[in-house]
Amino acid sequence: MWSTLWRRYLDLLVRRPLPTKIVTSAVLGFLGDASAQVIEHASHVSAPSTSFNTTHVAGAPPLPVFGWDAARTARITLYGALLAAPVTHVWYNVLEAVAGRGTGPRAVVRKVFLDQTLCAPVMTAAFFVAIGAMEQWQAAVSAHRLAQAADLWWPTLCANWLVWPAALAINFAFVPLAARVGFSNAIGLGWTIYLSWVNASEERAEVRQGLTVPPPPKGI
Numbered sequence: 040m041w042s043t044l045w046r047r048y049l050d051l052l053v054r055r056p057l058p059t060k061i062v063t064s065a066v067l068g069f070l071g072d073a074s075a076q077v078i079e080h081a082s083h084v085s086a087p088s089t090s091f092n093t094t095h096v097a098g099a100p101p102l103p104v105f106g107w108d109a110a111r112t113a114r115i116t117l118y119g120a121l122l123a124a125p126v127t128h129v130w131y132n133v134l135e136a137v138a139g140r141g142t143g144p145r146a147v148v149r150k151v152f153l154d155q156t157l158c159a160p161v162m163t164a165a166f167f168v169a170i171g172a173m174e175q176w177q178a179a180v181s182a183h184r185l186a187q188a189a190d191l192w193w194p195t196l197c198a199n200w201l202v203w204p205a206a207l208a209i210n211f212a213f214v215p216l217a218a219r220v221g222f223s224n225a226i227g228l229g230w231t232i233y234l235s236w237v238n239a240s241e242e243r244a245e246v247r248q249g250l251t252v253p254p255p256p257k258g259i
C-alpha cells in the first residue's frame with residue numbers, strides 16, 4: 040500500500056508540482072507545530088509553575104491543561120503553504136540551472152553552498168517576519184518582536200547550519216528534483232518543531248513582560 044501511495048505522490052509531483060508541494064508543506068507545517076505544542080505541554084507538566092493554563096483539583100497541586108493554540112498552528116501552516124513551498128519550488132529549479140543538473144560531488148557541494156549562503160539567511164528572516172505579520176501585533180508589540188527577531192536570526196541560522204547541509208547533500212545527491220521539496224519538508228518536520236518552539240518562547244516572554252496576554256485556556 041505504501042509503495043502505491045508513494046508512486047501516486049511522485050506522479051502528482053510531476054503532473055502538478057507546485058500544488059502538491061503546497062499541500063505537503065501545509066500538512067507538515069500543521070504536524071510540526073502541533074507536535075511542538077505537545078512537547079511544550081509535556082515540559083509544562085514537569086514544571087507546572089511555567090504554564091499559563093492550570094486547573095485546580097482539591098488536595099492536589101495545580102496541573103497544566105493542554106490548550107491547543109489553533110491560531111498559532113494556522114500561522115505556521117500558512118507560512119509553509121504560501122511562502123516556504125513556492126519559494127523552495129522556484130529556488131530548487133534555480134539551483135539546477137545555476138549549479139548544474141548533475142548529482143556528482145561538485146554539483147552537490149555547489150548547491151548546498153549556494154542554498155546555505157543565499158537562501159537560508161533570507162528564509163530564516165522571512166519566517167519571523169511572516170509570522171509576526173500574521174499575528175497583527177500593535178505598534179509596541181511589533182517593535183519589541185522585531186528587535187527579538189533580529190536577535191534570534193543569527194542563533195537560528197547557526198542551528199540551521201548544524202542540520203541542513205547534510206540533509207541537503209543527501210537531497211541533492213539522491214532525490215529526484217520533483218521530490219526534493221517533499222524530502223526537505225519531511226526533514227523539516229523536526230525543524231518546524233524547533234522554529235515553532237523558538238517563536239513561542241518569544242510569545243511567552245511577551246506575556247511575562249505584559250506586552251500581550253495569553254490566549255484563553257482551551258482544554259482538549
